[in-house]
Amino acid sequence: MTAPGLLEHITSPGDLKVLPDSALPELAAQIRRRLIDVVSRTGGHLGPNLGVVELTIALHRTFDAPHDAIIWDTGHQSYVHKMLTGRDGRLGQLRTAGGLSGYPCRTESDYDIVENSHASTALSYADGLSRGFQLTGRGRRVVAVVGDGALTGGMAWEALNNLGASDRPVVIVLNDNGRSYDPTVGALSRHLRQLREGAACSNVLVSLGFGYIGPIDGHDFKALHRAFGRARDQDGPVVVHVVTRKGKGYPPAEQDEADRMHSVSPARTPTAVVPGDRKPARSEAWTKVFGGELAAVGEERSDIVAVTAAMRLPTGLGPFGERFPHRIIDVGIAEQHAVTCAAGLATSGLHPVVAIYSTFLGRAFDQVLMDVGLHRLPVTFVLDRSGVTGPDGPSHHGIWDVSLLRGVPGIRIAAPRDAIRLRELLREALAHEDGPTVLRYPKGDAPLPVGVHTRVGPVDLLTAHRPDAQVLLVSSGALATVAVESADRLASMGVSVTVADPRWIHPVAPELMSLVADHRVVITLEDNAIGGGLGAALSMAAHLEGLSSRVIPLGLPVEFVPVGERATLLSDYGLDADHVVDTVLAARWRRGSKHAAPTLVGS
Numbered sequence: 001m002t003a004p005g006l007l008e009h010i011t012s013p014g015d016l017k018v019l020p021d022s023a024l025p026e027l028a029a030q031i032r033r034r035l036i037d038v039v040s041r042t043g044g045h046l047g048p049n050l051g052v053v054e055l056t057i058a059l060h061r062t063f064d065a066p067h068d069a070i071i072w073d074t075g076h077q078s079y080v081h082k083m084l085t086g087r088d089g090r091l092g093q094l095r096t097a098g099g100l101s102g103y104p105c106r107t108e109s110d111y112d113i114v115e116n117s118h119a120s121t122a123l124s125y126a127d128g129l130s131r132g133f134q135l136t137g138r139g140r141r142v143v144a145v146v147g148d149g150a151l152t153g154g155m156a157w158e159a160l161n162n163l164g165a166s167d168r169p170v171v172i173v174l175n176d177n178g179r180s181y182d183p184t185v186g187a188l189s190r191h192l193r194q195l196r197e198g199a200a201c202s203n204v205l206v207s208l209g210f211g212y213i214g215p216i217d218g219h220d221f222k223a224l225h226r227a228f229g230r231a232r233d234q235d236g237p238v239v240v241h242v243v244t245r246k247g248k249g250y251p252p253a254e255q256d257e258a259d260r261m262h263s264v265s266p267a268r269t270p271t272a273v274v275p276g277d278r279k280p281a282r283s284e285a286w287t288k289v290f291g292g293e294l295a296a297v298g299e300e301r302s303d304i305v306a307v308t309a310a311m312r313l314p315t316g317l318g319p320f321g322e323r324f325p326h327r328i329i330d331v332g333i334a335e336q337h338a339v340t341c342a343a344g345l346a347t348s349g350l351h352p353v354v355a356i357y358s359t360f361l362g363r364a365f366d367q368v369l370m371d372v373g374l375h376r377l378p379v380t381f382v383l384d385r386s387g388v389t390g391p392d393g394p395s396h397h398g399i400w401d402v403s404l405l406r407g408v409p410g411i412r413i414a415a416p417r418d419a420i421r422l423r424e425l426l427r428e429a430l431a432h433e434d435g436p437t438v439l440r441y442p443k444g445d446a447p448l449p450v451g452v453h454t455r456v457g458p459v460d461l462l463t464a465h466r467p468d469a470q471v472l473l474v475s476s477g478a479l480a481t482v483a484v485e486s487a488d489r490l491a492s493m494g495v496s497v498t499v500a501d502p503r504w505i506h507p508v509a510p511e512l513m514s515l516v517a518d519h520r521v522v523i524t525l526e527d528n529a530i531g532g533g534l535g536a537a538l539s540m541a542a543h544l545e546g547l548s549s550r551v552i553p554l555g556l557p558v559e560f561v562p563v564g565e566r567a568t569l570l571s572d573y574g575l576d577a578d579h580v581v582d583t584v585l586a587a588r589w590r591r592g593s594k595h596a597a598p599t600l601v602g603s
């Protein structure tokens with residue numbers, strides 16, 4: 001008999017603390033049912049959250065949040081924490097604009113501290129917070145929940161080095177489910193397995209100065225309460241090694257060989273069908289196109305090796321890895337190491353491909369600059385999730401890569417506009433041996449192919465370059481579809497526009513500058529922060545060349561872009577045909593223009 005809804009009566013950890021132990025298994029069952037029901041609709045991190053139901057309940061019954069600071073490393077496993085801190089009613093709006101963030105969010109709740117969804121930061125926060133509480137005399141405890149995957153990140157060990165030498169009462173809950181997406185790699189994973197199995201071995205955490213409690217069954221409330229109670233009462237830093245199952249309680253997740261349903265998407269829309277086509281014109285996922293082409297190149301060239309930071313499948317390296325198991329390297333969630341390891345691979349005469357989400361490469365900028373760029377090494381970075389991604393919110397949009405990477409001497413950056421160009425540009429990048437190359441493309445499906453009118457050097461003209469055209473649209477990557485649509489609309493108004501896709505957006509090609517010089521108004525479209533992207537580059541080049549062309553950069557502002565759907569956010573920030581057309585008309589008919597404004601067709 002199912003007890004009346006326990007979950008709906010929990011509005012804070014206080015309500016949780018008064019429940020009898022006997023009610024906890026039913027509460028856990030209700031939380032699991034709700035997670036499966038909601039997340040299968042909204043999309044999100046189902047597997048990780050199913051794995052921390054008992055852990056989260058026991059944490060909030062043992063510690064006194066928000067007075068005690070509970071930090072969730074990466075934060076993707078914080079849905080249960082949100083359900084138990086008064087936000088269960090909003091779970092249906094998970095990962096939607098204006099809804100509930102898929103990560104901790106300070107504006108949502110005082111119980112949330114770290115919003116950044118980049119892994120391996122929690123222990124550094126714990127070190128800083130605990131030092132601050134000690135210095136300011138506030139007797140607040142710090143609890144950091146860190147996954148075994150996040151513990152493969154270098155920052156975690158920088159923090160452990162500091163925490164282990166301290167006497168501060170920091171509780172580290174090591175949530176060990178043996179996986180990131182894939183099974184967690186490396187010596188640490190082997191060591192944790194030894195600890196889980198009670199092997200006779202020294203404990204590296206104890207050697208670093210931590211108390212160690214474990215291994216604990218992370219789904220056994222009695223064991224959890226006993227362990228967390230002991231940790232709470234310890235003086236110095238302590239690690240509670242909790243062993244959990246990712247996807248626990250939902251067999252399709254528990255048995256999911258790929259990644260235990262680490263991140264599930266809401267139902268996908270059917271493939272796009274172009275009117276009049278006999279067969280549906282298939283749009284292809286960018287990731288899949290890349291993965292297939294890399295495997296094909298791998299057949300042709302034995303010097304190609306792939307490097308991933310614990311995201312083999314999400315970055316599309318599955319096919320390459322299956323075909324060439326000895327030429328794929330998973331370094332764990334360790335992007336800095338991934339890049340400099342790739343520098344080593346390149347120095348050995350290979351051509352490494354580092355496949356990584358745009359937002360995560362930011363963490364390894366120094367390694368790109370100094371370990372790859374300074375040595376002009378042939379490393380190709382393939383940045384998936386570049387530009388606005390969507391439901392993962394501010395710390396996942398890949399909108400800084402162009403601005404950061406343009407500062408690396410000798411680097412070349414390409415932005416394919418569709419699957420055909422991705423295949424083409426990947427091969428061009430892999431053929432470039434005199435320094436680093438970058439390909440960047442967004443999350444989701446590549447647009448239907450956008451054909452070439454004329455190739456001018458490396459630049460594709462997507463429309464004719466008519467002598468009377470006063471306006472040049474320069475689009476980066478997938479925004480070519482917006483540029484072409486805008487040009488079509490303007491043509492129907494009698495405004496002729498030239499559309500160019502540079503393909504290689506950095507450095508700026510001389511042929512592109514010639515096109516700029518031929519047009520009075522140049523509008524750039526980029527899915528990147530305009531502070532340092534294509535628009536900024538063209539503006540500066542035009543100025544330095546003394547051109548009279550007026551460059552108007554359209555792109556993302558230097559802001560943290562919120563949670564939302566990619567198409568909606570792009571439109572919100574003016575990266576759609578409506579705004580481009582308005583911008584052209586406004587710029588073209590600016591004071592001093594020798595042309596009368598056109599009659600708007602069909603207005």
Ligand SMILES: Cc1ncc(C[n+]2csc(CCOP(=O)(O)OP(=O)(O)O)c2C)c(N)n1
Binds near residue numbers: 117175311335
């Ligand atoms: C710097 C960084 N790299 C990659 C990711 C992508 N990512 C999100 S969760 C995850 C796996 C985390 O594994 P673990 O810490 O063990 O947590 P679990 O999902 O197993 O609970 C990865 C690689 C990230 N968020 N941050």
Ligand SMILES: CC(=O)[C@@H](O)[C@H](O)COP(=O)(O)O
Binds near residue numbers: 117
């Ligand atoms: C938490 C994290 O960083 C990843 O799991 C991320 O959410 C995956 O993003 P995609 O869903 O776009 O692959």
Ligand SMILES: [Mg+2]
Binds near residue numbers: 147148175177179180
């Ligand atoms: Mg894990």
